[in-house]
Amino acid sequence: MRPPTIIGVFPVDTHLRTSNLHGTVVSVACAMLWQDGAMTVTPPVAKKVPTERTHHGDTFVDDYEWLRAKDNPEVVEHLTAENAYTDAVTAGQEQLRQDIFNEIKNRTQETDLSVPARKQDWWYYSRTEEGKQYSIHCRVRATDTGDVAKDWTPPEVVPGQAVPGEQILLDGNAEAEGKPFFSVGGIAVSEDGNLLAFSVDNAGDERFTLRIKDLRSGELLPDEIPNVFYGVAFSPDGRQVFYTVVDDSWRPYQVKSHRLGTAVDDDALVYQEDDVAMWTGFDLSADRTQLLIGIGCSEYSEYRVLDLRNQDAGLTTLIPRSERVLYEAEPLTIDSRLHYLLTHDRGAKNSMVSLVGAEQFERPLTEQQWLTVVEHDDAVRVHGATVTATHVLVSVRKDTTMRVQILPREGLGTSSQHAPIEPSFEEDLYTCTLAGAEFEAPMIRLSYISYFTPPRIYDYLLDGGELTLRKETPVRGGYRSEEYVAERQWATAADGTQIPLSVLRRRDLTDDGTNPAVIYAYGSYEISMDPGFSISRLSLLDRGVMFVVAHIRGGGEMGRTWYEDGKKLAKKNTFTDFVDATTHIAESGWVDRNRIAAIGGSAGGLLMGAVVNLAPEKYRAVIAQVPFVDALTTILDPELPLSALEWEEWGNPITDPEVYRYMKEYTPYENVKATTYPRIAAVTSFNDTRVLYVEPAKWVAKLREVTTGSEPIVLKTEMDGGHGGASGRYEQWKDVAWDYAFAADALGATAPLTRTAGVAG
Known part of the structure; x- marks a missing residue:
């Protein structure tokens, strides 16, 4: 059934339009009538064009697939009408949005470096x-x-x-x-410091144009390469630029080399990957002697390496993908012999680090001799390793926290190997990552951040172990970290699994069961929601909102098994974990169960769509950012952007009827039902190439068609943005302010709290 019209008071100059193309009413946006000083606002109505999708004997009728036709004027009219409706429905939040934007701006040191x-x-x-x-x-x-x-x-x-x-x-x-949009996809300086390579996107579609600048003269060289992907690197001699190219489905599949001063059509193809389920990227080795081309998915990989001092020798394969080993490789020379440092999962689910002589890769894998550098540990996830001239640097996750371990190259892989050293910090919930490691430098750079400690940069002296703080990002507006609390809680899933939660709040909140809460999660691709500082999040906390990060299965916070227990035919664990986390917070004694909102983006947007179908009664509002809510339709079509690459995460519903059945049981669009949905905002971008705008557009149309509730369901489309929304920091602050105002308004948390004596300063 159609939701009731929204009645409210709106500015007289609110933009309204009624679109009638070819005699058919496509959208009726914000059709208004004045009644007793108030105005009724009618949401757009997308026309129905039934389209059948049949797989494995199952037919699904999709009434809104026509919205995929991006070049159709009716589609643009509909999205424009949706934006007008959203503007009208949320007009009362304008002051709150402006307040939050100003708070972000006033806390940010805008002139900084x-x-x-x-x-x-x-x-x-x-x-x-x-x-x-x-x-x-x-x-x-x-x-x-x-x-x-x-x-x-x-x-x-x-x-x-x-x-x-x-x-x-x-x-x-x-x-x-x-320009309507601006984003830098890659930037690199030649080894001699004379040339700058940079790539720019002016549409938001993640297709960049690569240019070269002579830093001695300040002039741009005539070399101009369109339609490149992220990443750029110079050869050590500065005569070549390496870059990647995407195919028609936006999958990076080629690594090319451009020789300066030559025509783009003459660029050399270094490598092309034809498997539609494999992603291709490259990097230079730490010692700048090799081009490392990584081909892989989340389950296995393959490295092709090019000796930059002898490119005519061509590419060499290390471990072929047929061995189904997930690994990364970094070359290093020991006693004049070439070796590779491998971070791999061979017999090590959480990965380990081994040292392998280059000649070993000429033998069958079972006959190769590998030396252990970092042993496998069920409680420690090894994420990668790199080298300097004197040390090995290893990124690990232990107790959900990212850390950096350091060990000398002397004695590597032998009984005389030194034990790794790990810089220690005072907080329990933090993130420490490698921020820079020049090969010949005597020190490395570390990035440190926590929920309430702004980003810090440390230099760590490799020989002496001295840690020097170089900078802590300033926060203006009288910010004091001691006014806030971050603590770890554990929610119990239906199957007994303990789900870690990071619970953030103002220190002066009381556990009286009246506080509003926002729950955020992602839960896919082994991506972890690590502790990080957020100026914008302070605006919610200062309105008395508790902010909860749910580290649900499908992410990587608890190791590889945590990820595998939330993917493919175990994907439903991701969604039920979030619902169980919500139940835990609702029963914690701190939160009013009727004042809980949920936020998630991209795959986290799919999460939002799934949980609002599973337990709509638990949420007062849901904000789904660039949401992957029509996942089954997308993954069933390998011609759509990046869809084939999703098979490793969700399974392949094209060939496997069990995957099709399982996915159809949880994918948000297919499972919209006649129920009382909460207030929902779907936020998307017209030029997004990762999650197409059509997914939330269809989802919102279907939600409005069947909801039995009266809460508004709105679609906000950034017409000039990409997957990350609009470009420019002020525009991005406005986007965040919009989302947070939507949540705060729904939760009745629009006014900042007064500071409690003895806490405020």
Whole structure:
């Protein structure tokens, strides 16, 4: 049934339109009548064009598949009408949105810069300026005095003050001028420091144009390469640029080499991957001697390596994909012999690190000799390893927390190998990652962040183990971390599994059962929702909202098994975990069970659609950001962007009837039903290539058609944005403010709390 019309008071100049194309009413957006000083707002009605989809003997009738025709003027009219309806329904939240935007802006030090990082003869950094949307990439000359500590200490730079000798490499604000969208896909400087390669997207579709800039003259070279994907790298001699290309389904499948000064049509194809279920990418080795081409999915991989000093020798395969080993490789030379450091899952579900001589790969895998560097541990997930000239650096996850372990290369893989050292920190819930490791540098750079500690940059001296804080990102507006609390709680799933939750709140909240809450999760692709600082999240916390991050199965917080227990034919665990986490919070004694909202994006948007079908009564509002809510339709069509790559995560419903049946039981669009749905906002972007706008557009149309409730269900489409929404930091702040205002308004948490004496400062 159709939901009742929304009645409210709106500005007289609210944009309204009625679209009638070819004699058919496609959308009736915000048709209004004034009644006793109030205005009724009627949502758009998408026409029905039944389309049958038949697989494995099952036929599904889709009334709204016609919305996929992006170039159809009726589709654009409908999305425009949806935006007008959304604007009208949420007009009363405008002041709240503006307040939250201002809070984000006022807490952000808009004129700021990163800690300079040294590469060869230069210190590189980026900075932002108040009133400007985009970063400015810069550098200053480094000096060598012979004092290692002094030479690797970054120069003192002060936000807002001119840096002597500064050279601007790329000003995003100048590049974005007059463009509807701006995003940088890759940026690299040649080893000699003379050339800059950068790629730019002006549509939001993640297809970039690659340009080369001569940093000596400031002039752009005539070389211009369209339609490249993320990532760019120079060869060590600076004469070549490596880049990736996507196929028609947006899958990166080619690695190419452009020789400067030649025609783009003459670019050499270094590698092409024809398996539609495999993703291709590349990187330079830490010692800059090899091009490492990684081909893989989430279950196994393959590395092809190119010796950059002898490219005519062609590519060499390390472990072929037929062995079904998931691994990463990094070359290193020990006693003049080439070896590879492998992070792999061979006999090690959580992965381990081994050292393998290059000659071993000429033998069958079962005959190769591998030396253990980091042993497998059921409680520690190994995520990767890299090297410097003197040390090995390993990224691990232990007790849900990302850490960096460091061990000398001396004695590597032998009985004389040193035990790894792990920098320690005071907080329990934090994230520590490697932020930079120049091959010849005497120190590495670490990034540290927690829920209430803003980003910090440390330099760690490899020989002495000294940890030096270089910067903590400032937060304005009187922010004090001690006014907030982050704690770990555990929810019990229906099958007894303990689900970790990160529960964030103001310290002065009381456990009286009256507080509102927002629950956020992702739960797919082994991606972990690690502790991180968020200025925008403070606006919810300061309105008395408890913010809960649910680390549900399908993510990677608890190791590889945690991921495998939330994918393919175990995917439903992801959704029931979120519902069980909600139940835990509702029964915690802190939260009013009638004041809970849920937020998730992309695959987390699929999560939102699934849980609102499973337990709509548990949520006052749901915000689904670029939601993957029509997953079955997408994955059934290998011609759609990235759909074949999804088979490893969800299974292949094209060939496997059991996967088809299982997916159809949970995919949001197929399972919309006649029930009382909560207030829902679906937020999407017209040019998104990862989750097409049509998915939330169809979902909203179907929800409105069958809901038995009276809550508004709205679709907000950014017509110039991509998967991450609009470009530019101010526009992104507005997007966040919109989402948070929608949630806060639904929860009745629109006004900031007063500070409790003794806590506020």
